[in-house]
Amino acid sequence: MNSFGRIFRINIFGESHGESVGLxxxxxxxGLDLTVADFLVDIERRKGGTQKGTTPRKEDDLPIxxxxxxxxxxxxxxxTILFENNxxxxxxxxxxxxxxxxxxADFTAHAKFGxxxxxxxxxxxxxxxxxxxxxxxxxxxxxxxxxxxKANILEIGxxxxxxxxxxxxxxxxxxxGGIVECRVTGLPIGLGEHFFDSVESLISxxxxxxxAVRGIEFGTGFAAAKMFGIDHNxxxxxxxxxxxxxxxxxxxxxxxxxxxxxxxxAIKPTSSTPKEQQTWNWENNEIEAFSVKxxxxxxxxxxxxxxxxxxxxxxxxxxxxxxxQIKRVL
Numbered sequence: 522m523n524s525f526g527r528i529f530r531i532n533i534f535g536e537s538h539g540e541s542v543g544l545x546x547x548x549x550x551x552g553l554d555l556t557v558a559d560f561l562v563d564i565e566r567r568k569g570g571t572q573k574g575t576t577p578r579k580e581d582d583l584p585i586x587x588x589x590x591x592x593x594x595x596x597x598x599x600x601t602i603l604f605e606n607n608x609x610x611x612x613x614x615x616x617x618x619x620x621x622x623x624x625x626a627d628f629t630a631h632a633k634f635g636x637x638x639x640x641x642x643x644x645x646x647x648x649x650x651x652x653x654x655x656x657x658x659x660x661x662x663x664x665x666x667x668x669x670x671k672a673n674i675l676e677i678g679x680x681x682x683x684x685x686x687x688x689x690x691x692x693x694x695x696x697x698g699g700i701v702e703c704r705v706t707g708l709p710i711g712l713g714e715h716f717f718d719s720v721e722s723l724i725s726x727x728x729x730x731x732x733a734v735r736g737i738e739f740g741t742g743f744a745a746a747k748m749f750g751i752d753h754n755x756x757x758x759x760x761x762x763x764x765x766x767x768x769x770x771x772x773x774x775x776x777x778x779x780x781x782x783x784x785x786x787a788i789k790p791t792s793s794t795p796k797e798q799q800t801w802n803w804e805n806n807e808i809e810a811f812s813v814k815x816x817x818x819x820x821x822x823x824x825x826x827x828x829x830x831x832x833x834x835x836x837x838x839x840x841x842x843x844x845x846q847i848k849r850v851l
Contacts, residue, residue: 525726525727525730525835526548526835526836526839527839527843528548528839528842528843528846529546529548529549529661529664529835529838529839529842530546530547530548530839531544531545531546531547531653531654531657531835532544532545532546532547533650533653533654533657534645534653535604535606535645535649535650535653536639536641536642536644536645536647536649537606537639537641537642537643537644537645537647537649537650538606538639538641538642538644539606539639540605540606541585541603541604541605541606542603542604542606542649542650542652542653543585543601543602543603543604543653543656544600544601544602544653544654544656544657545599545600545601546589546599546600546601546602546657546660547599547600548839548842549589549595549597549600549660549664550595550597550664551594551595551596551597552594552595552597553594553595553660553663553664554593554594554663555590555593555594555595555600555660555663556593557583557584559659559663560584560655560656560659563655563658563659563827563830563831564582564584564652564655564656564659566655566824566826566827567582567651567652567655567824567827567828568582568824581605581607582604582652583604584602584603584604584656585602585603585604585605586600586601586602587601587602587603588600588601589601600660602653602656604652604653604656606649617640617811617813618640619802619803619804619805620800620801620802620803620809620811621800621801621803622792622793622798622800622813623792623798623799623800624789624792625643625646625792625793626643626646627640627643630644630646631803646732647732648731648732648733648818648821648824651731651732651824651828651831654730654731654828654831654832654835655827655828655831656831657831657834657835658827658828658830658831658832658833658834658835659831660838661831661834661835661837661838662830662831662834664838664841665834665837665838665841667707668705668706668707668708668837669705669706669707670703670704670705670830670833670834670837671703671704671705671830672701672702672703672704672825672826672827672829672830672833673701673702673826674699674700674701674702674822674823674825674826675699675700675701675702675785676699676700677690677697677698677699677820677822677823678690678697678698678699683699686699686820687819687820687823690790690819690820691819693796694795694796695790695794695795695796696790696791696792696793696794696817696818696819696820696821697790697819697820698733698735698787698788698789698790698820698821698822699788699820699821699822699823699825700785700786700787700788700822701785701786701788701822701825701826701829702783702784702785703782703783703784703785703786703826703829703830703833704781704782704783705771705781705782705783705833705837706781706782708771708777708779708782708837709777709779710762710776710777710778710779711776711777711844712776712777712837712840712841712844713772713775713776713777713840714775714840714843715774715775715776716775718775718840718843719772719774719775719776720772720775720776720777720782720836720840721739721772721775721784722775723836723839723840724737724784724832724833724836725737727832727833727835727836728786728829728832730832731786731825731828731829731832732821733788733789733791733821733822733825734786734787734788734789735787735788735789736786736787737784737785737786737787738784738785739769739770739772739782739783739784740767740768740769740770740771740772740783740784741753741768741770742770742784742785745768748768753768754768755767755768755769755773755780761779762778762779762780763779763780764778764780767780767781767783770782770783770784771783786825786829788821788822788825789821790820790821791817791818791819791820791821793813793817794812794813795812795813795814796812797810797811797812798810798811798812798813
């Protein structure tokens with residue numbers, strides 16, 4: 522549903538063109554320093570309109586705290602944060618109502634909710650809700666002392682020269698995808714719970730909550746299928762768990778092994794492309810040509826790194842709390 526996590530548990534809510542989007546976060550310990558200033562850097566990184574290839578829609582995205590904070594510190598009660606939607610142009614979507622965009626949730630949402638879904642800006646399927654994930658990530662990162670999470674774009678449209686990849690889409694007046702890598706350092710040995718709560722399982726689960734994700738791989742990923750065991754195995758150098766290579770991407774048997782965690786995700790091209798497409802019109806039951814107007818990202822991958830860091834931090838914070846709880850019992 523709309524919730525994730527066992528102890529550090531978040532619930533996100535809202536729609537792209539509704540009054541606001543936000544989150545309710547339960548399980549955050551009391552006494553953590555938390556102010557608006559803590560959110561500004563990561564929120565700014567996620568915003569559209571600040572770099573070429575992103576949507577011109579601009580929102581202030583200043584967090585509004587509704588519960589869980591007192592005198593600049595968390596109280597231990599659930600934290601509720603809102604982000605207002607002020608720069609909406611819902612009229613852009615009225616004309617698309619009868620023609621679901623190929624590659625978007627328009628068709629499946631209409632079938633699932635019987636036409637009662639909020640279709641403006643993609644409703645609750647919109648990437649707009651990732652601002653709530655980023656906010657949860659800000660809090661999670663503050664809890665993960667000594668652990669550094671950093672995500673970067675590796676490719677756009679198959680090009681490691683990101684500007685070149687982006688220009689390909691601009692020249693063709695189309696959208697384009699990309700690959701984003703995340704690296705985590707400072708992790709202890711043994712985070713993760715088998716079988717279904719392995720580190721890879723939980724990160725993958727959280728990652729696919731980011732709209733437009735099409736794939737994920739850890740360490741050498743799919744390239745491992747072409748390797749021999751002697752080449753893929755990471756030799757252990759000592760009690761610290763450090764290995765001579767890191768083909769496993771810092772995770773073995775579902776647990777962190779003390780090495781750098783490395784994984785990559787594939788981001789599809791934005792489905793709302795200005796190129797003319799064919800789709801089914803559910804009002805007249807005919808196939809017709811149409812093109813998407815309005816404000817959309819040319820390349821969603823440009824805004825994903827900070828969101829990827831956020832969901833990774835959420836997972837790791839939850840696993841750290843689970844690990845601490847188990848150790849207290851023992």
